[in-house]
Amino acid sequence: MVRLPNGVLLAGDQEIKRLSPKVGDILVYSSGWEIASDHSWEVKAQIGVIEQKAGPDEVLIKTSDGYAQKLVHRNTRWSMGDYALFNESSSILKVIPQEAARKSTTEDEDSASKFRIDLDPERFHWDYFVGSHEILSDAKRIVELYTTPEGRDFISQMKVDPVHGILFAGPPGTGKTFLAQIMAAQSKSAFYLVTTASLGGQLVGQSEERLEAIYEDAAKQEMSIIFVDEIDVLTKDRSNAYEHGSRLVNVFLTNMDGVGAPENVLTIGATNRISDIDRALRRPGRFDREVYFRLPNQMDRLEILKSRTPTLANDIDFDKISSQTEGWTAAELRSILQYSGELAVIEGRSRIYNDHFLLGFEKATTARNARKGEEK
DSSP states (O other), rough: EEOOOTTTTOOOHHHHHHHOOOOOEEEEEESSSSEEEETOOOOOEEEEEEEEEEEEEEEEEEEEEEEEEEEOTTOOOTTTTTTTEEEEBBBBBEEEEEHHHHHHHHHHHOOOOOOOOOOOTSSSOOOGOOOOOHHHHHHHHHHHTTTSSSHHHHHHTTOOOOOOOEEEOOOSSSSSHHHHHHHHHHHOOEEEOOOOOHOSSSTTHHHHHHHHHHHHHTTTSSSSEEEEEEEHTTOGGGGGGGGHHHHHHHHHHHHSTTTTTOEEEEEEESSSSSSOOOGGGTTTTTTEEEEEEEOOHHHHHHHHHHHOTTTTTTTHHHHHHHHOOTTHHHHHHHHHHHHHHHHHHTOOOOSSSSHHHHHHHHHHHHHHHHHHHHOO
């Protein structure tokens, strides 16, 4: 028997029997029946906690989107608090006992150190962040005052509240992640990279538990910087009734402004949609320092193009390209050098000459225009 997504049971025919399917296999039909591979099929399922019995063979399941009422097969063993996997069909697909869920959560806590990334101070150096001197100056001041033992002692003696959170706001490609890595490397702080993808969990509450575990691990280090990329996605304004974001907001609040919040952990959130972040996180004592990353002006662009390029010849027309790249991000400008270097290597040259540089600019322009077209 084959169960369709709407819960209807379909008797298998001879073609299905020839496939010798196992219980739990996904069958798809195109020109004929076949067993779907893990890569060609994604089960659209939800997971929630069984909260109460709703009928002779029905249970009420709490999810991040609300409640769902589903049938439970009579031969399926379950208890209150177990996790249930279900889709649009009328019945539960699978029950995950509490013990198995706790084991998964414990493994997440034990693996919090996987979010910690080792950074080479030689590679992530102040000199490599060019084109935004005022932002670099702010970052150096923050590191000196809030991440060094001397700075933290001085702030404490002055009875000044330490900064626990900073928001890096600005367009993608303007160096937010890179600067946070430099700050961590130069202050010898442990660096944790948190993204929407790495934090996301299948079980209800799993993302929050992973984030809590990261803070616990960070607090054990001498000094830590937790960098949260696209923090606006994770912490949408709670006035929008975004429950998952609300729970993550509570974790941030507890670890940044709550009783016993660690003094040796600095949280940096990156966003290009600062207005989407829950307003509670932007109050004093939380993300109360905001650094705005702008697009580079012509002088900035000239400096970016000239930086970290020892293999450039002396005939490069930097002024021409810097004047023609208004609105480009630092990442897009560096792509010109990448394309130029590839062209030089293909020709077997040991240096990047102006013809490579101009052709690299054309390739970078084509790629940028295609990317902009896809965004519209």
